Amino acid sequence: MNQLFRETWIEVNLDAIKKNIQSIRRHIPKQTKIMAVVKANAYGHGSVGVARHALEYGATSLAVAILEEGIVLRKAGIVAPILVLGFTPLSRVKEAIAWNIELSAFQADWIKKADKIIKSTAFTNRLNIHINIDTGMGRLGVRTKSALLSVVTALTSSSSLAWTGIFTHFSTADEPDHTLTKAQHELFVQYLRYLKERGFELPTVHMCNTAATIAFPEYSADMIRLGIGMYGLYPSAYIRQLNRVKLVPALSLKSRFSYVKTMLTPPFTISYGATYIAKRGEVIGTVPIGYADGYSRALSNRGFVLYQGRRLPIAGRVTMDQMMVSLGEGSGKQGDEVVIYGKQGNREIPVDEIAEMLGTINYEVVATLSNRIPRLFLEKGVVVEISHLLPEG
Numbered sequence: 001m002n003q004l005f006r007e008t009w010i011e012v013n014l015d016a017i018k019k020n021i022q023s024i025r026r027h028i029p030k031q032t033k034i035m036a037v038v039k040a041n042a043y044g045h046g047s048v049g050v051a052r053h054a055l056e057y058g059a060t061s062l063a064v065a066i067l068e069e070g071i072v073l074r075k076a077g078i079v080a081p082i083l084v085l086g087f088t089p090l091s092r093v094k095e096a097i098a099w100n101i102e103l104s105a106f107q108a109d110w111i112k113k114a115d116k117i118i119k120s121t122a123f124t125n126r127l128n129i130h131i132n133i134d135t136g137m138g139r140l141g142v143r144t145k146s147a148l149l150s151v152v153t154a155l156t157s158s159s160s161l162a163w164t165g166i167f168t169h170f171s172t173a174d175e176p177d178h179t180l181t182k183a184q185h186e187l188f189v190q191y192l193r194y195l196k197e198r199g200f201e202l203p204t205v206h207m208c209n210t211a212a213t214i215a216f217p218e219y220s221a222d223m224i225r226l227g228i229g230m231y232g233l234y235p236s237a238y239i240r241q242l243n244r245v246k247l248v249p250a251l252s253l254k255s256r257f258s259y260v261k262t263m264l265t266p267p268f269t270i271s272y273g274a275t276y277i278a279k280r281g282e283v284i285g286t287v288p289i290g291y292a293d294g295y296s297r298a299l300s301n302r303g304f305v306l307y308q309g310r311r312l313p314i315a316g317r318v319t320m321d322q323m324m325v326s327l328g329e330g331s332g333k334q335g336d337e338v339v340i341y342g343k344q345g346n347r348e349i350p351v352d353e354i355a356e357m358l359g360t361i362n363y364e365v366v367a368t369l370s371n372r373i374p375r376l377f378l379e380k381g382v383v384v385e386i387s388h389l390l391p392e393g
Contacts, residue, residue, distance in 0.1 A: 004388070007256040007335070008289045009374045011342070012045050014384070016232050016250040018057040023245045024213060024226055025058055032220040034058055035206065037227035038073070039065035039085065044294070044366035045231055045251055046375035046387045048076040053377070054230065055080050063225055067092050070101040083130055083165070087140060093117045093127065102128040102164060106142045108150040111161065118160035129155055130165030130204075133191050135184040137171045145194050152200055165204040166192070167225075174211035174236035181212065185219055211235040214245050233351060233362045249351065251366055252342030253295075253373075255305075258322070259286040260332045270324050271316030275301060278315065283327035285312070287338055290321040294369035295340065298358055306344040307332065341365075 021034065028034075036059035037043075042050035051062050051073055061081040064070045070082040083102040093114045096103050105111055111129070118127055131151055134141030142148045155163045168188045172180045188207055195202060205221040210229035212219055232249035234240040263278040270276040270284060278284055287305065291297040300317040305325050312325040325338070337344075341351050355362045374388035 004374055005390075006288055007258070008287075008293065009254055009376055010045070010369065011252040011254060012049065012375055012377045013248070013250045013252070014049075014053050014377055014379045016248040017050065017053060017230060020230050020232050020247050020250070021054060021057045021059065021226065023247065024210075024224070024229060027245050028213060028217050028220045028224060031222075033060045033204075033223040035061045035063050035083065035223050035225045036230055037063045037085075037209075037225050039063065039069055039227075040367040041069075041369075041371060043228060043231050043363065044369035046377065048073060048078070049375060049377045049385050049387055050230075051078055051080075052076070059226070061223075063227075067096055067101060067103075071095065071099050074099045074101065081128075085132075090114060090117060094121060094123075097121070097123050097125065097127045100125065102130060104132045104140070104167075105129045105155070106132045106134070106140060106151060108147070108154040111151060111154040111158065115154075115158040115160050123160075126160055126162040128162050128164040130167055131155070131163070133166065133168045133188060135168045135187040135191075136180055137169045139169070141168065142191075145191065148191055148195070149198070152195060156200070163203050165206065165223075166195075166202060167206045170207065170209060170212045173209065173215055174239050176238050178215075181216065185216070209235070211239050214239050214242060228363055231366065233366070249342070251351070253289075253340040253369070254342070255287045255289050255338050255340060257285045257332055257334050257336050257338065258288045260284070260327070260334055260336075261286075269316075271300075271319060273317055276316035276324075276326075278326070281329060283330060283332060284315055285325050285327055285332050285336075285338075287323050287325060287340075288321065289340065289373075290319045290323055292320045292370060293373050295323070296358055296365075296368075299354070302357060303354070304349060306339040306347050306349055307336065309345050309347055311347070311349075312338070 036054035038047045038051045041047045063083045065086045067084050067088050088103045132141040134143050170181050206223040208219050208224040213224045232247045263282045268278040289295050297318045303314045304311040315324045315326040351362045351365050355365050376383050377385040
């Protein structure tokens with residue numbers, strides 16, 4: 001803890017991540033591999049620390065959203081396969097092959113131009129490509145069989161690119177109505193059959209995110225992409241209610257009072273806009289976290305923290321770097337620990353509860369936690385690694 005410059009931090013329970021990977025492992029076919037999705041700084045948990053340990057716990061490859069996220073992992077010494085799920089501009093192809101990072105593609109013209117770019121370099125290794133098929137997500141991907149044939153033909157004709165994967169993404173696998181998921185699966189199978197009928201040997205096939213993995217383990221194919229479930233969060237209430245896989249939340253957000261004061265003399269106003277008026281004798285604690293850290297301003301006068309087994313309400317507006325809470329007529333002192341997300345004793349503030357208050361999903365609550373907050377990685381309750389803004393040394 002002496003490496004922390006501000007007494008606000010995230011604790012990542014690596015034992016929970018290990019249990020979650022093992023729970024998913026038992027739920028899917030033995031031959032199916034696990035790709036650990038560590039995009040968006042591992043959903044706010046810290047990409048390098050999570051990636052390194054996820055690979056120890058059974059994942060065989062990693063997925064990110066953008067090339068820069070993959071380079072961060074490579075610079076940290078991670079050598080496992082890394083796939084960029086999103087679009088990568090042609091101007092960044094050289095970086096991808098230099099760092100040995102796999103890319104997603106879905107346009108024949110992009111593949112042909114990428115091939116020329118690589119041939120103009122001194123690189124002798126090939127750039128691995130996964131073809132993305134849009135079966136109903138409407139985001140990225142091939143949308144017709146003729147376009148797919150053009151993409152595959154261009155890719156298999158290249159001497160500098162290698163076809164190593166083909167995938168799709170389900171848009172409603174976390175919902176009780178399975179109509180669209182089943183339709184997406186059937187369309188994807190049709191695409192795969194179309195390629196096999198034309199003599200193409202399929203590379204690694206993957207389609208399941210966490211929701212589809214839990215609800216449709218029979219769709220696991222060669223590999224599943226484990227994202228939110230690895231962090232112990234369910235994609236939806238429906239997936240939780242299926243009660244098929246036990247997940248353990250890995251993240252806790254904690255801080256310490258930077259100041260505690262008793263309001264004895266006016267003014268009794270708290271924070272911007274004076275939306276909270278304290279009572280005479282009310283105790284107010286200042287917590288060094290704000291919306292720049294990813295704690296939403298929308299929780300002003302609505303959210304809570306845990307302190308000594310009690311829920312303390314946020315008093316006034318959450319500011320950029322700090323917020324205040326009311327201890328009522330209770331007592332507290334500077335340096336006392338508060339829990340913002342997670343457990344303290346037998347009480348808990350679940351991320352899902354915060355998401356519901358904000359009218360959003362648990363993904364957003366954790367993924368928006370800023371890199372200003374240090375991540376402490378714990379095994380068996382002991383800190384084994386710390387990730388923070390300042391480089392080591």
